[in-house]
Amino acid sequence: MTADPSPRPQASGTSITNADPRPHVVVLGAGFAGLAAVRSLRGTDVRVTLVDRHSYSTFQPLLYQVATGALNPGDITYGARGFAAHTGASFRKGEVTTIDPEARTVSLDVGPDLHYDYLVIANGVTTNYFGVPGAAEHAFPIYTRAEALAVRDRMTSYLDHIAATGEARGASVVIVGGGATGVEMAGTLAELRNTVLPDRYPELDPAEVNVVLVEMTDKILPPFAPKLREYAAQQLRRRGVELRLESAVKEVRPDSVLLADGTELSAQMTIWATGVAAHERVKSWGLPQGRGGRIVVGGDLRVPEHPEILVAGDIGVIDDDPLPQLAQPAIQMGQHAARTIAAVVAGEPTTRFRYKDKGTMATIGRGSAVADIAHGPKLVGVLAWLTWMLVHIFALLGNRNRVFVTLGLAFRYLAQRRGQIVVGDDPG
Amino acid sequence: MTADPSPRPQASGTSITNADPRPHVVVLGAGFAGLAAVRSLRGTDVRVTLVDRHSYSTFQPLLYQVATGALNPGDITYGARGFAAHTGASFRKGEVTTIDPEARTVSLDVGPDLHYDYLVIANGVTTNYFGVPGAAEHAFPIYTRAEALAVRDRMTSYLDHIAATGEARGASVVIVGGGATGVEMAGTLAELRNTVLPDRYPELDPAEVNVVLVEMTDKILPPFAPKLREYAAQQLRRRGVELRLESAVKEVRPDSVLLADGTELSAQMTIWATGVAAHERVKSWGLPQGRGGRIVVGGDLRVPEHPEILVAGDIGVIDDDPLPQLAQPAIQMGQHAARTIAAVVAGEPTTRFRYKDKGTMATIGRGSAVADIAHGPKLVGVLAWLTWMLVHIFALLGNRNRVFVTLGLAFRYLAQRRGQIVVGDDPG
Known part of the structure; x- marks a missing residue:
């Protein structure tokens, strides 16, 4: 590989010294996939900008604990x-506006363009409202730190x-x-309603503070084993969560949620935990997109038409065969993207990514979780909960x-009723 | 004392049940003074609304650690x-808009008025810009949690x-x-500039990142013993803080601070730590006000014209003889206000408040502080710093x-260069 073919004058003020002769890898996104890529590139003779x-x-897996004040x-x-x-990388703060695969540049909302020799697109996805009217306006996602704080602040105020x-x-x-985020939010909120609310309000x-979990399909936690799904549903009900399965949402209104069957559920707050999709902006990058707007890559995570562009994490899909949008696939893809770059730099053949499923977990509340360990036991209850905590x-x-x-978490689950909640500010 | 003479219909929806025959004490402000008052009222046969x-x-004494990301x-x-x-009290969230001493009611921005038998005004003071042009627009105070976060967010972004x-x-x-807040901010920022900045940016x-402390008088930390003041100044200078004494600020501009002698100091951020004054709104309450708008009370902390109104903390001044606006005077006044109410309820004579000066402290940085312990030693260095930490x-x-x-604080001061900073969001 060559160094930057044409150091551009407007890049002179940045942190990235173009005098460095090593290939420049730009990694977009400091999530699980991006960080794994940066870390795994350490042994390779490249310079890296995150x-x-x-x-x-x-x-992200603990954002719901921020939203609920623990x-x-x-x-x-x-x-x-x-x-x-x-990790020996540079960092550049900015939001990606354009990627120009021909010029090999990334434009950000601030500062000069970045020129790359290899690009790892790992900047994730965004909340998917599936076109449900009112959802984007009135429902609260919990996908970023600011969103989790908004939920907390709105709830206390x-x-x-x-x-x-x-x-x-x-x-x-x-x-x-009814995925992991929805189940975790519902369980935690119901527990707070039962324990902390009577003490603080x-x-x-409490009987008039309802926690309702709405799921379109006939089950919660679809990827889990049936035994675990049943346990989770029973634990939610025991905590007083109203489970509404096979209920599609037709509209979100300021104070209610309208279901497809005409039922109108009162909702002073609607939390949106249904799924994610690629940002609209991705369309303009001229890369092949599959379901949910995800960028379609080959088995070595390179975009076939632009082999210097790799994709990792939620935003990528291999041969249009989607992996679950969780931490583990993202981390493993990030590591593999680094492996592919190292192979190309060394002039060696790239290898095919194989996802090692380690299983999946979700917490319902104090002492209660489900852990579906791949090729291992299916855990429920305290043991699953301690495993979840440790992992x-x-x-x-x-x-x-x-x-x-x-x-x-110790203060939350040990203190319970007398536990201190991180109290929010008024929504700004 | 009698119970509420006329339970008002609009109060029926509130938490405060007017059926309770005990005298109702309303405590305005959940700061040092207000909390001390609520706590000290526990043995008295009254109902309390905070x-x-x-x-x-x-x-507040640790807000600068939030502003600097520890x-x-x-x-x-x-x-x-x-x-x-x-503490067996009720809580009501709201901002005080009006106090009507004749009707014995407090109006809040939300919800029905509160009727009181005794009122403890302990809702503190606000930043005083002393009419300096541009200060309110361009300078950042560090007096509330939101303000500390704004400083942190603005600085990182x-x-x-x-x-x-x-x-x-x-x-x-x-x-x-150049009071405690100014010295603590300057020392902490200079230390971050010296240790963390080169690693992260x-x-x-770092030589172009200047930390300047501007003080109008000829000394920093005016209430401290001369030996301690000299130590603090020397420690600030050792950390590279530019000390500008006898420098009055004439104007704050978006990117600079203009001094009275005509010097214009470059300032991408100006932090305002000069002092406090009562809120403008206090004027409309019809209570006697002294210097800085503070409400003037008698020795037992009651307002002479309205003996059912007591004042504690920064917002009060006894016979126009001001105490330092610190935690200790506020706590002791809050406790004494409770004592006065207990005496009146019991039909006993009230006593005069006597401030027990326990001394004062300020931190410059890692292992460096001054502690001026009343009737005790004057400590500097590590010993003062450990005392500050414990207290x-x-x-x-x-x-x-x-x-x-x-x-x-342990992570901040032990990890130093490699220490993790709580990184801010973009200013909202």
């Missing part, structure tokens, strides 16, 4: 610059409002989507976050 | 409803911006005010916050 629109990486936003985010410094005015003695939360009636704590970046999340 | 515009109490906002704030639940665009290789922060030149951790509310702050 790009993200935030200056931190978010540990953890602080800083406990599950990790500074992208610290990560870059420790609404409860404080009705407690102050006496306008209502209760409120309903409708969660749309004696003005309100997530180890997967976090940085010892600070590991320690803070361990303690934050 | 009011605050936020649903949490903020531990602590999360939730680590130094404590849910007001949790506090109320544990500005550095990321210049790193991305290459427009500048440095930036200047001017801190106005290799694009920038502040014990003063926090709740074990969760104690543990999290201990660890947050």
Whole structure:
């Protein structure tokens, strides 16, 4: 590989010194896939620039704990610059506006374009409202740190409002989507309603605070084994979650959710946890797209028409055969993208990506989780819950976050009724 | 004392049941003074309603650690409803708009008026810009949680911006005010510039990132013993803080600070730490006001014209003889206000408040602080720093916050260069 063929004058002010003769790898996105790619590129003779629109990486599997006030936003985010410094990469903050595969440049909303020799597209996907009217306007996703904080802030300020005015003695939360995020939110909110609410809001009636989980298909947690799905549903019901299966959402209104069968569910807050799709912007990049707008790549994660472009994580799909949009596939794809680049740089043949399924987990509440370990046991209850805790704590970046999340979850689940909640500000 | 003379119909929806025959004490403000008052009223046969515009109490002495990314906002704030639940009080969220001493009512921005038998005004003060042109528009105070977050977010996003665009290789922060807050911010920022910045922003030149502390008088930390003041100044200079004494600020501009002598200091961010004054709104309450708009009370903290109204904390001044606007005077006044109410309820004479000065402390940076202990030693260096740490951790509310702050400060000061910073979002 050659170095940048034509160092562009407008790039002179950036951190990326074009005097470096090594091939330049630009990695878009500081999520699971992007970070895994940067880390795995360490042994390869390339210079790496990591790009993200935030200056931190978010540990998405614990966002619902931020939304429900057990953890602080800083406990599950990790500074992208610290990560870059420790892996020998550069960091550039900015949102990707355009990719020009012909010129091999990436344009950001701020600063000069980046020229690449290899590009790893790993900047993920965004909430998919599936065109449901009112969803984008009135429902709250929990996909970014700011969104999790918005849920938290909206929830406390609404409860404080009705407690102050006496306008209502209760409120309903409708969660749309019976995947892991929906189940975790529903279980946690129901538990808070049962334990913390009576202590903190004696003005309100817990019986009038409803937590409803709406799922379009006939089951929650579809990828899990039937035994685990049944356990999860039973645990949710035991906590007082109203489960509505085979219920498609027709419209989201400011204070209700309208189902396809005509039922109107009262909803002072609607949480949207149904799925993700590629950003609209991807269309303009001139790359082949499959279901949900995901970029279609070959088995070595390269785009066939542009072999210097690789895709990893939720935004990519191999031969249009989608992997689950979870941390493990993203991490493994990120690692494989680095492997492919290393092979190309060394003039060796690339290899085909094989996903090693390690299983999947979801928490319902205190002492209650399901863990579907691939080629291993199907765990429920306390054992699954402790496994979930350990796996997530180890997967976090940085010892600070590991320690803070361990303690934050310990305070949540040990203190229960008297536990301290991280209280939000008014929505800005 | 009698119960509410005329239960008002619009109050029926609130948390405050007017059927309770005990005298109703309304405490405005969940700061040091208000919380101390609520806590100290526990043995008295009254019902208590705590009011605050936020649903949490903020531990202001550590806000600068939030502004500089060592602590999360939730680590130094404590849910007001949790506090109320544990002390047998009710909580009402709302901002005080009017106090009507004749009708004995408090109006809030949300919900029905509160009727009181006794009122403890402890809702503090607000940033005082002393009429300096541009200060309110362009300078950043650090007096609330939202303000501390704004400083953090603005700082990271500005550095990321210049790193991305290459427009500048440095930036200047001017801190106005040489009291404890100003000294702590200047020392902490200079230390971050020296240790973390080179690691995280290799694009920038630490020598071009200036930290300037501007003070109008000829000394920093005016209430401290001369030996301690000299130590603090020397420690600031050793960390590379540019100290500008006897420098009054004439104007704050978007990118600079103009001094009275005509000097224009470059300032990509100006932090305002000069002092506080009562909110403008207090004027409309018809209560006697002294210097800085503080409400003038008698020795037992009652307003002479309205003995059922008591004042505690920064917003009050006894016989126009001001106490320092710090945590200790506020806490002791809050306790004394409760004592006065207990005496009146019991038909006993009230006593005069006497401030027990325990001394004062300020931190410059890692292993460096000054502690001016009243009737005790004057400490500098590591010993003062450990004392500061212990005193502040014990003063926090709740074990969760104690543990999290201990660890947050430990990670900051032990990890130093490689320490994780809580990275901000873009300013909203």
